[in-house]
Amino acid sequence: MRLTTFTDYALRVLIFVALKGEERATIDEIASAYAISRNHLMKVVNGLSQAGFLTTVKGRSGGITLARPAGEIRVGDVVLATEEGFALVECFDREHN
Numbered sequence: 271m272r273l274t275t276f277t278d279y280a281l282r283v284l285i286f287v288a289l290k291g292e293e294r295a296t297i298d299e300i301a302s303a304y305a306i307s308r309n310h311l312m313k314v315v316n317g318l319s320q321a322g323f324l325t326t327v328k329g330r331s332g333g334i335t336l337a338r339p340a341g342e343i344r345v346g347d348v349v350l351a352t353e354e355g356f357a358l359v360e361c362f363d364r365e366h367n
Contacts, residue, residue, distance in 0.1 A: 277352040279306060279314045284323060284348065288340040294333025321351040 282304050287295045297315060301308045315334060318324040325337045336343070 273349065274353060276314060276317070277349055279304075279311065280318055280323075280348055280352045281345065282306075283311065283314055283318060283334075284336070284340075284343060287324065287334050287336055288343075290335075292335070294327065294331075294335055296333050317352060318348075321348075323348065323351070 283300055286300050286303060297308055297311050300306070301311050315324060315326065319326050319337075322337055323343060325335050327333055327335075
């Protein structure tokens with residue numbers, strides 16, 4: 271099984287943010303830590319936010335935090351939310367349910 275770069279980055283973002291605890295992380299911090307394009311990370315963070323994994327706050331004192339406790343975030347759920355057409359078997363395919 272191969273994951274896309276988007277999913278790889280999504281998992282890295284979640285790990286980074288989880289390690290910050292209650293403190294907000296910024297896209298610039300994450301981009302610097304992993305040597306990832308800031309523009310690409312913005313798309314990843316937006317996707318994770320829309321999927322309910324992250325909470326974002328815009329502005330000068332803004333940043334990113336987990337939308338729920340780290341223990342409640344499953345890797346499989348992140349992969350399913352970030353990979354398109356990732357149905358290993360037909361029952362995983364949202365279009366056939």
